[in-house]
Amino acid sequence: MSESISPDETVDSRGAACPGPLMDLIGKIQDAEPGTVIELQTSDSGSKGDVPEWVDEAGHELLDTVERDDYWSIYVEKTD
């Protein structure tokens, strides 16, 4: 169940236009320790595609994408 994911860090990028949410996530991952689970909150629908694509490119793990009332939560775990 996606609701069971407990992120270590949350990045609230709601209201930001593309590529703001992805850049916010990249900035957070840069400073995080491996194993950290980050929840990216975004109201930009384009991020649903952009973020997983970058996560794959950078070799991190996409845990889940959850649609909320007016935004999405994208959960990512930083790898080594």
Place this chain on the structure above:
Amino acid sequence: MTERIVIVGGGTGGTVLANRLSERLEPELDSGEVEVVLINDGEKQYYKPAYLYVPFDKKDVSDATKPITDLLPRDVQFRVDRVESVDTDRKQVTLASGGGLAYDQLVLATGANLAPDNVPGLAEGGHHFYGPDGAEALKEELAEFREGHLVLSVIGVPHMCPAAPVEFTLMADDWLRKRGLREDVEITYTYPIQRPHGLQSIADWVTPIFEERDVNVKTFFNVESVDPDAQRLETMEGKELDYDLLVGIPPHEGSDLIKEAGLGDSGWVDVDQHTMEAEHAEDVYAIGDAADVPTSKAGSVAHYEAGTVADRIATRIRGGVPTATFDGKTVCFIETGMDEATFVSFEYGSEPTMREPSKPIHWAKLGYNESYWLTARGLI
């Protein structure tokens, strides 16, 4: 009792706002009911778009500087000082020269700061054109650069003037062609996300132009460190890229002042994107690069935001209900070579329509650069 409006920052946003307030509140300023104080940590304003031309020896950094006193009306007080803290509960700012200054309305126009030291090796290994010293140093490097790999890497997003890296790359390509050196120089442009510009329409427009002009493009390229000795970029995605001349757009930061005042965790002021009013304090506004709004960090944005805030403050001081709003309007010229340009305009939520580059638009840009100081004085 005098109503005091304090503006922090003497860049485009600060001086346009001061001029617009002077226009709108002339009777109140004359009678002493209102005073406007602009505080800046130096005596001069710098027109940063001119730095784009410095590396190609088309402008001098001194062309881009004017004393702020030349840009302000007489009824605006100007103080050279540094605001060290903002107390939004007590409604006062603390000055480096000592003491506090109370405000009734506060506008933060503190801009964005370059932070090359956030990327190990970048300051030693890279050049940029986002400041006077950087632009001059790059001019010297380019003058001697006759062969090898020129890499333009957008390292920090958001950054001032989002179109400038594209402009620099296209200008460098044309400049090298005109000097007969292009065949001996490989050019690579890198960008952090999956396309070469944040705005989809600009990315779609520039992709075939880069292809036609033999510019390599690398996307999803987030520079983690620079090795100045090996002349190599290393990215978060595990990529490496060797360079002979690196032009790196450095990360930008907001202000610690903003973080410490609780106005925005990231150093940019959290504001309502239409009113420019701070979300975490009363009677505080932010304009220009300091404001966290979903549009470009560009002078035109600061200009239009300043007009909105001037209207809102003037209406409020006269006891009315402010109705002026900012719709995200952004206007940017984009140089596509040494003698052609295009321009874009757009608002929140809209994409610009791209136009065919032409010489007249390039001349219009050069003309605007010369007349910029009329903008800073609130005249256009």
